Amino acid sequence: MARVHNFSAGPAALPEAVLRQAQAEMLEWNGVGASIVEISHRSAEFMEVAARAEADLRTLLSIPDDHAVLFLAGGATTQQALLALNFAGPGQAVDYVVTGHWSKTAIKQVKPYVNVHVAASSEAGGFTDIPPRDTWQLRADAAYVHITANETIHGVEFRDTPQVGKVPLFADFSSSIASEPLDVSKYGLIYAGAQKNLGPVGVAVVIIRRDLLERAGQPRAEIFDYRAHVARDSMLNTPPTWNWYLAGLMFRWMLDQGGVSEFARRSAAKSQLVYGAIDSSGGFYRNQVVPAARSRMNIPFFLPDQTLTARFLIESRAAGLIGLKGHKAVGGLRASLYNALPVSDAQALVDFMREFQQRNG
Amino acid sequence: MARVHNFSAGPAALPEAVLRQAQAEMLEWNGVGASIVEISHRSAEFMEVAARAEADLRTLLSIPDDHAVLFLAGGATTQQALLALNFAGPGQAVDYVVTGHWSKTAIKQVKPYVNVHVAASSEAGGFTDIPPRDTWQLRADAAYVHITANETIHGVEFRDTPQVGKVPLFADFSSSIASEPLDVSKYGLIYAGAQKNLGPVGVAVVIIRRDLLERAGQPRAEIFDYRAHVARDSMLNTPPTWNWYLAGLMFRWMLDQGGVSEFARRSAAKSQLVYGAIDSSGGFYRNQVVPAARSRMNIPFFLPDQTLTARFLIESRAAGLIGLKGHKAVGGLRASLYNALPVSDAQALVDFMREFQQRNG
Numbered sequence: 001m002a003r004v005h006n007f008s009a010g011p012a013a014l015p016e017a018v019l020r021q022a023q024a025e026m027l028e029w030n031g032v033g034a035s036i037v038e039i040s041h042r043s044a045e046f047m048e049v050a051a052r053a054e055a056d057l058r059t060l061l062s063i064p065d066d067h068a069v070l071f072l073a074g075g076a077t078t079q080q081a082l083l084a085l086n087f088a089g090p091g092q093a094v095d096y097v098v099t100g101h102w103s104k105t106a107i108k109q110v111k112p113y114v115n116v117h118v119a120a121s122s123e124a125g126g127f128t129d130i131p132p133r134d135t136w137q138l139r140a141d142a143a144y145v146h147i148t149a150n151e152t153i154h155g156v157e158f159r160d161t162p163q164v165g166k167v168p169l170f171a172d173f174s175s176s177i178a179s180e181p182l183d184v185s186k187y188g189l190i191y192a193g194a195q196k197n198l199g200p201v202g203v204a205v206v207i208i209r210r211d212l213l214e215r216a217g218q219p220r221a222e223i224f225d226y227r228a229h230v231a232r233d234s235m236l237n238t239p240p241t242w243n244w245y246l247a248g249l250m251f252r253w254m255l256d257q258g259g260v261s262e263f264a265r266r267s268a269a270k271s272q273l274v275y276g277a278i279d280s281s282g283g284f285y286r287n288q289v290v291p292a293a294r295s296r297m298n299i300p301f302f303l304p305d306q307t308l309t310a311r312f313l314i315e316s317r318a319a320g321l322i323g324l325k326g327h328k329a330v331g332g333l334r335a336s337l338y339n340a341l342p343v344s345d346a347q348a349l350v351d352f353m354r355e356f357q358q359r360n361g
Numbered sequence: 362m363a364r365v366h367n368f369s370a371g372p373a374a375l376p377e378a379v380l381r382q383a384q385a386e387m388l389e390w391n392g393v394g395a396s397i398v399e400i401s402h403r404s405a406e407f408m409e410v411a412a413r414a415e416a417d418l419r420t421l422l423s424i425p426d427d428h429a430v431l432f433l434a435g436g437a438t439t440q441q442a443l444l445a446l447n448f449a450g451p452g453q454a455v456d457y458v459v460t461g462h463w464s465k466t467a468i469k470q471v472k473p474y475v476n477v478h479v480a481a482s483s484e485a486g487g488f489t490d491i492p493p494r495d496t497w498q499l500r501a502d503a504a505y506v507h508i509t510a511n512e513t514i515h516g517v518e519f520r521d522t523p524q525v526g527k528v529p530l531f532a533d534f535s536s537s538i539a540s541e542p543l544d545v546s547k548y549g550l551i552y553a554g555a556q557k558n559l560g561p562v563g564v565a566v567v568i569i570r571r572d573l574l575e576r577a578g579q580p581r582a583e584i585f586d587y588r589a590h591v592a593r594d595s596m597l598n599t600p601p602t603w604n605w606y607l608a609g610l611m612f613r614w615m616l617d618q619g620g621v622s623e624f625a626r627r628s629a630a631k632s633q634l635v636y637g638a639i640d641s642s643g644g645f646y647r648n649q650v651v652p653a654a655r656s657r658m659n660i661p662f663f664l665p666d667q668t669l670t671a672r673f674l675i676e677s678r679a680a681g682l683i684g685l686k687g688h689k690a691v692g693g694l695r696a697s698l699y700n701a702l703p704v705s706d707a708q709a710l711v712d713f714m715r716e717f718q719q720r721n722g
Contacts, residue, residue, distance in 0.1 A: 004394030011602055013399050019388050026384035027377065033365030033683060037561050037607075038374050040684065073435035073563060077598040081582030112580040195599060200398050202434060202563045202601030219473040221442035237438040238556060240563030240601065241372055246398075322394060323401065 005345040008323030009152055009298060009336040010175065010196040018199070018249045018340075037242040046241055050234070053248030060251055060259060061177070063184050063207060070206040070226065071234045071244050075193035076102075076174045077109060079204055083170055083189065084110035086217040086226045088143035095119040095142040095167070099158075100127045100151030101329055102172060113218060119145065127154040130293045133162050143215075144168045144188060150176035150297050152196070153327040155287070155334070157295035161186045168212060175297050177205070178254060179339060180264035188212055194243070196297070197339045199250035202243035254339060263339050270337040270346035271296040277350040284361045285353065302332040308360055309333060319352050366706040369684030370513055370659060370697040371536065371557040379560070379610045379701075398603040407602055411595070414609030421612055421620060422538070424545050424568055431567040431587065432595045432605050436554035437463075437535045438470060440565055444531055444550065445471035447578040447587045449504035456480040456503040456528070460519075461488045461512030462690055463533060474579060480506065488515040491654045494523050504576075505529045505549060511537035511658050513557070514688040516648065516695070518656035522547045529573060536658050538566070539615060540700060541625035549573055555604070557658070558700045560611035563604035615700060624700050631698040631707035632657040638711040645722045646714065663693040669721055670694060680713050 006013035029036040032045055039046055054069050063069060072079070083106075088094050094114045096107050098121035107116050119138050120131035138145060145164045150157040152175040161183065162169070168188025177192040184190065188209045195201035206226070213227045222228050222236070229236050254263065275294060278285040278301050286302045287294070303309045309332060316324050326332035335349055367374035390397040393406055400407055415430050424430060433440070449455050455475045457468050459482035468477050480499050481492035499506060506525045511518040513536040522544065523530070529549025538553040545551065549570045556562035567587070574588045583589050583597070590597050615624065636655060639646040639662050647663045648655070664670045670693060677685055687693040696710055 002394065003389060006395045006399055008395075008399065008401050010599065011399055011401060014396065016388065019396055023384050023387035026387065027380050028364060033363065033681065034367045034369075035375065035380055038367055038369065038372055040369050040372065041562075073439070074601070075434065075599045077584045078434070081584050109582040109584055112582060193599060200603060201402075201599055202604055221470040221473060223438045223442050223470055238371065238436045238554060238562055240435070240604065242561060243563055243601065243604070320394065 004320040004322050005348050006323050007321065007335045007337070007341070007345075007349065009327065009334060010193070010338075011201040012196050012323070012336060012338050013340045014199065014246075014250065015253050015340045018246065018253050021249055022246055036245045041235055041238055041241050049245050049248055050239075053244060053251055056248065056251035056255060057205065060254055061182060061184060061207075066210050067184055068208045068210050068213070068230045070208070070229050071239060071247070072204050072206060072229065073202065073240045075195070075201070075204055076172055076191055077105065079191040079206055080106045080109035080172070082224055082226065083144070083146070084113040084218075085220045085224055087189075087212055087215050088114045088218070089216065090218045091115050093117060093139050093142045095138050095145045097121070097131065097136060097145070097147045098123055099130055099148055099156050100154035101327075102151055102153070102174075103148045106146055106148065106172060114143070117142070122156070126288065127151065127156060128288045128293070129290045130156060130158055136162075138164060138167065140167070142167050144170045146170045146172075148172045150174075150295050152298050152336070153300070153329055155289050155295040155298045155300040156293050157297065159292065168209065175338075176295075178260055178263060179267045179297060181260050194247050196336070199247035200243045202240045203247055205247075250340070266339075266343055267296040267337065269343050270341065271299065273343075273346045273350045274299050274335055274337070277353045281353070281357055281361075284357045297338060298334060298336045300326055300330055300332055300334045311360070312356060315356065316352055321349055321352060365681040365683050366709050367684050368682065368696045368698070368702070368706075368710065370688065370695060371554070371699075372562040373557050373684070373697060373699050374701045375560065375607075375611065376614050376701045379607065379614050382610055383607055397606050402596055402599055402602050410606050410609055411600075414605060414612055417609065417612035417616060418566065421615055422543060422545060422568075427571050428545055429569045429571050429574070429591045431569070431590050432600060432608070433565050433567060433590065434563065434601045436556070436562070436565055437533055437552055438466065440552040440567055441467045441470035441533070443585055443587065444505070444507070445474040445579075446581045446585055448550075448573055448576050449475045449579070450577065451579045452476050454478060454500050454503045455505055455507065456499050457507045458482070458492065458497060459484060460491055460509055460517050461515035462688075463512055463514065463535075464509045467507055467509065467533060475504070478503070483517070487649065488512065488517060489649045489654070490651045491517060491519055497523075499525060499528065501528070503528050505531045507531045507533075509533045511535075511656050513659050513697070514661070514690055516650050516656040516659045516661040517654045518658065520653065529570065536699075537656075539621055539624060540628045540658060542621050555608050557697070560608035561604045563601045564608055566608075611701070627700075627704055628657040628698065630704050631702065632660065634704075634707045634711045635660050635696055635698070638714045642714070642718055642722075645718050658699060659695060659697045661687055661691055661693055661695045672721070673717060676717065677713055682710055682713055
């Protein structure tokens, strides 16, 4: 089978050029006589790979010098727990805005440590909108305000950065980072599992405004201490070197393609194609998110019944489109349109959707 | 440059056959039309890879059914912190035996959470021996006893499993797991970063006696809860799929090669070659560990002066032997002889050592 159109929500499609380079270097990296996955993280060779990846990510996202960048093992969930441990005292107030499944997961991770307050929630409406900023009930003594920039399961995305005053804004950008220009200086902390828009699974990126590292936080192991990780350039312990290397290849590819403004253009094009097919289907396909809050990254959509949904999954797979099953929390179908997915793949999906409707509508 | 003899301490050499398979499958895994790193961890395809890896590891290590097996992101250090959080109450007694650098790191991770007691230490003697069992001062009320089965930096290895009575024995096996038969039933918990004897960096294996999961532990995020990970088959969050897959290829390779009894034979042969070259050098090469505690996995050794050490590193590299620099904590040289390293590589090192001594001795 040839490579297919891959709409997986994460782990997700990688650029073929990145995979080809990793393949070519799998037994022997850059003249060292071994794979990059076989050499010390403290070797001059890997240190250069690591530094280059950070420099490229800083260029890609225009990260200011007063923000530190970490590459840490695992995904976003571990970071969610570390937010409270590092930046809030025991039982201190923290404010969370709830816009879907991942906002709730973020709260679950910090509940043992802090006084969590839901400042706003769109749960009553089935997570189909972002709560208007003027309805948020923020507390002046909160250690931080947390938002989920894009909800991978519910398909809801913040389309601008909310103003939250002097309290630092923390954001889970796992599924939308590097898909459009971002003013990092507006955030106290940004975190993202890499397996959607940044590259491979197994490594997370954390971008922290350095002055926040002075906070005492609460008792924690050294391995849970962001300050210790920053002091050791993410090499406090053995980092996931291969994953870091592959993310670096992806950063370089993204820069070569034109950077985040180009990915903003492509994301708009891809998501307009798919929403267009849904909205022009006369109700055959449905997406319930209000247009202003629709995600450019993850588009959940629904057919009239489960028989058609099952048929859609089988036939789309046979047509070379995979990863379209909706998350079990909401069911239905979902198309994820991350940076590595070409516009032509979104077009292929839309062509299939129209053809499927003609046969089954 | 061709592939070299790689004595790295971790990340370390992988079998060429494993790398070649990963290379062949990099763009397209098993007919799915995408790389294994590009598909959902909840897809039927990856679930099968994950289940196969666990089954093969259970066979390889003869893990009894009353022990659970986890595959978790990151390395051993995170697990060190989780031991206290999951198995000891706040401030409860835990006993640690200190035999080198990594024992001390293990203590550092739990100090914020529990009452740590050093039951025995070989630090006064420069970590050249294992403290005799009859000198250990164990506490009957300890939540567990912790040992480091092999010290990667100091080159000291437990050559049998100590008896510790009714208190569960926990062990860091990062650098010696699967290198010889092991009676898992004697341990309450075994953990290991995979990047030495089990495969790639970025994933850790944790083997837990299931009855211990009933312990309350102390307040912690769900992502730090072993019970939650066991309940979800290590898929509480997105696991490091590629790393898990590569570890699985390594497990299969180890089984195909003859399993742990074969690796015990090879480890004995490799380490006897290198210790033999040291001990027969008339003091030109020195290793200070008492013979009964010498590691079969990591052999630190020293030349008469730093000029010779620097020359050895440059010339050995030119001769196609890499990863021989000692850890900065102890200096000198170090040869790591993990499962993926062929006996012929140890012979190549010994040949080089003898030739180097003839020119410089």
